[in-house]
Structure formats: structure tokens, C-alpha cells
Amino acid sequence: MKIRIFFIILIMFPVIAIAGMEHKHMESTGSISMNTDNGNFAVKLSVHDKEMKVGKNRLDIMIEDKEGHAVKDANIEVVPWMPGMGHGVDEKAVIKGEGNGMYIAENVVINMGGEWEIRISVNKGELTDIAVFKFQVAGSGHGHEHKMNH
Numbered sequence: 001m002k003i004r005i006f007f008i009i010l011i012m013f014p015v016i017a018i019a020g021m022e023h024k025h026m027e028s029t030g031s032i033s034m035n036t037d038n039g040n041f042a043v044k045l046s047v048h049d050k051e052m053k054v055g056k057n058r059l060d061i062m063i064e065d066k067e068g069h070a071v072k073d074a075n076i077e078v079v080p081w082m083p084g085m086g087h088g089v090d091e092k093a094v095i096k097g098e099g100n101g102m103y104i105a106e107n108v109v110i111n112m113g114g115e116w117e118i119r120i121s122v123n124k125g126e127l128t129d130i131a132v133f134k135f136q137v138a139g140s141g142h143g144h145e146h147k148m149n150h
């Protein structure tokens with residue numbers, strides 16, 4: 001019995017350790033991978049300045065298809081959205097394709113602290129799909145003029 005428990009712990013330990021590392025990895029580099037909702041694309045997102053902040057952000061976005069091939073010349077849209085308050089921002093993100101499946105999104109504006117979604121829609125040929133990344137953005141979000149408009 002004791003031996004069995006020992007083995008269970010032995011087996012579980014790397015799983016826990018890896019889960020912990022993944023978490024750390026995400027926070028320290030700000031790089032996150034996710035499939036789009038219908039599984040048509042894989043989206044890897046890196047926050048250029050490591051952390052999303054109030055103001056202008058730059059995101060580096062890698063798009064791959066189901067087979068893991070880079071998707072170039074796609075139409076990419078990057079839309080910040082604050083679900084808790086039901087609003088986005090007036091500023092439009094500017095997307096530049098690098099030609100190798102990498103896209104640089106600049107002018108990704110966050111206008112207050114709190115919980116945000118970065119909605120990345122990908123269109124290539126007949127396929128359109130979306131991935132939604134969630135971020136907690138530091139900074140004040142309450143009691144200023146902007147909130148009064150909701």
C-alpha cells in the first residue's frame with residue numbers, strides 16, 4: 001500500500017512541476033498559444049513589452065494552420081474588448097504581416113485597468129475563425145470619467 005502511494009506521488013510530481021513551469025513561463029514572457037474557436041488555426045501571441053498595459057501595446061502574433069504550417073497573407077483583426085463593462089476602444093490596431101506567418105499588431109490600445117479580452121480574428125480564403133485571449137491589466141479602472149459613459 002505504501003509503495004503504491006509512493007509511486008502515485010512519483011508519477012504526479014512531474015505533472016505538477018510542469019504545470020507550475022508553464023504558468024511561470026506564461027507570466028514571465030507573456031507568450032500564449034491557443035487554437036481558434038473552431039480549431040482552424042493556432043495562434044501564438046507574445047506581448048512585446050512582456051505585459052499588457054494601459055496605453056499602446058504591441059503584440060507579435062504567429063498564425064499556423066491545422067497542420068502546423070505558417071499562414072501568411074491572412075487578414076488579421078485585433079480588437080481589445082472589456083467584457084465586464086461591455087466596451088472596446090476607439091483606436092484601431094494596425095496589423096503588418098511579416099510574410100512568414102508572423103504578424104505585428106501595433107496601436108493595440110487599452111484605456112483602463114481591469115479584465116480585458118484581446119479578440120484575434122483570422123481570415124484566410126474561406127476560413128474565418130477567432131481566438132480570445134484574456135488579460136488582467138494593472139491600473140485604475142474605477143471612478144474616472146470614462147466609466148461614467150457606460
Ligand SMILES: [Cu+2]
Pocket residue numbers: 082085087112146147
Ligand atoms: Cu470601461
